[in-house]
Amino acid sequence: MSNEICLAIECTAHTLGIGMVKxxxxxxxxxxxxxxxxVSEKGGMIPxxxxxxxxxxxxxxxxxxxxxxxxxxxxISLIAFSQGPGMAPALLAGLEFAKSLSVxxxxxxxxxxxxxxxxxxxxxxxxxxxxxxxFVSGANTQIIAHEGGRFRVFGxxxxxxxxxxxxxxxxxxxxxxxxxxxxxxLAKNGKYIELPYVVKGMDVGFSGIAxxxxxxxxxxxxxxxxxxxxxxTCFAMVAEVTERALAHCGKEEVIxxxxxxxxxxxxxxxxxxxxxxxxxxxxxPLQYCGDNGAMIAMLGxxxxxxxxxxxxxxxxxxxxxxxxxxMEVPWIKG
Ligand code: AMP
Ligand code: MG
Numbered sequence: 001m002s003n004e005i006c007l008a009i010e011c012t013a014h015t016l017g018i019g020m021v022k023x024x025x026x027x028x029x030x031x032x033x034x035x036x037x038x039v040s041e042k043g044g045m046i047p048x049x050x051x052x053x054x055x056x057x058x059x060x061x062x063x064x065x066x067x068x069x070x071x072x073x074x075x076i077s078l079i080a081f082s083q084g085p086g087m088a089p090a091l092l093a094g095l096e097f098a099k100s101l102s103v104x105x106x107x108x109x110x111x112x113x114x115x116x117x118x119x120x121x122x123x124x125x126x127x128x129x130x131x132x133x134x135f136v137s138g139a140n141t142q143i144i145a146h147e148g149g150r151f152r153v154f155g156x157x158x159x160x161x162x163x164x165x166x167x168x169x170x171x172x173x174x175x176x177x178x179x180x181x182x183x184x185x186l187a188k189n190g191k192y193i194e195l196p197y198v199v200k201g202m203d204v205g206f207s208g209i210a211x212x213x214x215x216x217x218x219x220x221x222x223x224x225x226x227x228x229x230x231x232x233t234c235f236a237m238v239a240e241v242t243e244r245a246l247a248h249c250g251k252e253e254v255i256x257x258x259x260x261x262x263x264x265x266x267x268x269x270x271x272x273x274x275x276x277x278x279x280x281x282x283x284x285p286l287q288y289c290g291d292n293g294a295m296i297a298m299l300g301x302x303x304x305x306x307x308x309x310x311x312x313x314x315x316x317x318x319x320x321x322x323x324x325x326x327m328e329v330p331w332i333k334g
Pocket of ligand 1: 167179263
């Protein structure tokens with residue numbers, strides 16, 4: 001361990017994040033975590049606008065990240081970037097910036113799996129040993145555990161991620177993007193309306209629920225009631241599958257990561273389920289549960305220690321469909 005500093009770029013969807021971490025004797029220290037998120041009044045995420053947004057803000061986020069860390073460019077030891085999975089126009093904006101920094105500073109370039117980065121920062125920050133990872137973001141919903149040297153997906157969505165389902169409904173209800181926080185607020189004054197509950201074995205599905213909620217909205221159901229019912233239904237489905245994963249894998253800790261982890265009702269439901277089984281629930285602090293650069297830097301540094309996926313800046317490319325179980329994570333014992 002030699003006090004390496006990793007600067008990393010997160011750029012898989014709506015957020016251009018740049019974070020820095022340092023290897024220390026006590027573990028990995030987060031030095032900075034700056035970001036700028038694409039938002040839109042209507043229309044959700046428009047792919048080409050994402051690329052333009054990320055190109056426009058990257059220099060100021062980069063400067064902000066160096067400043068927040070109190071670090072000069074010359075102190076950076078390596079560059080990491082989110083190589084996938086994600087939306088190609090966003091990933092390309094991150095790749096081009098990462099390559100240019102790697103060449104300019106003459107430092108190694110590490111390609112990081114965005115999903116594994118969410119899990120790794122969750123594990124390191126909560127100091128859990130061997131949890132069930134409940135990963136619920138815009139595009140993803142997966143129940144994951146570490147088995148046999150890799151992250152294994154035990155259950156996942158059969159269609160869209162839970163966040164996308166909430167955003168899809170929010171678009172129709174005129175809540176803007178991202179809709180999750182507004183749905184959480186409105187749900188506080190809602191009553192339950194039955195929506196489809198879609199669990200098949202260890203897998204879940206959200207697109208039918210979003211469609212049904214949209215149909216009910218068009219027929220005049222109250223938006224507050226639909227927000228409440230969407231939350232209760234989607235969260236209960238994930239809690240059910242998580243409970244089964246705990247039982248199957250014999251694990252005793254649950255961590256919740258991804259942007260939807262910001263939702264207090266979701267955390268409460270998982271906490272109740274964990275307590276009833278004698279397990280412990282660990283929500284990941286808000287600034288690290290959504291997309292961010294610090295998580296890419298943290299995993300980039302771990303990969304650097306183990307020489308995993310160092311790339312040549314000349315021909316490095318994105319990997320939009322990179323699955324999490326294709327990643328080696330030899331540093332986790334379990
Ligand atoms: P990520 O893709 O991990 O950055 O997460 C973004 C997703 O999280 C979007 O779909 C948001 O609508 C959703 N989200 C953010 N905050 C909340 C919240 N408080 N409740 C529910 N969903 C949320
Ligand atoms: Mg994400």
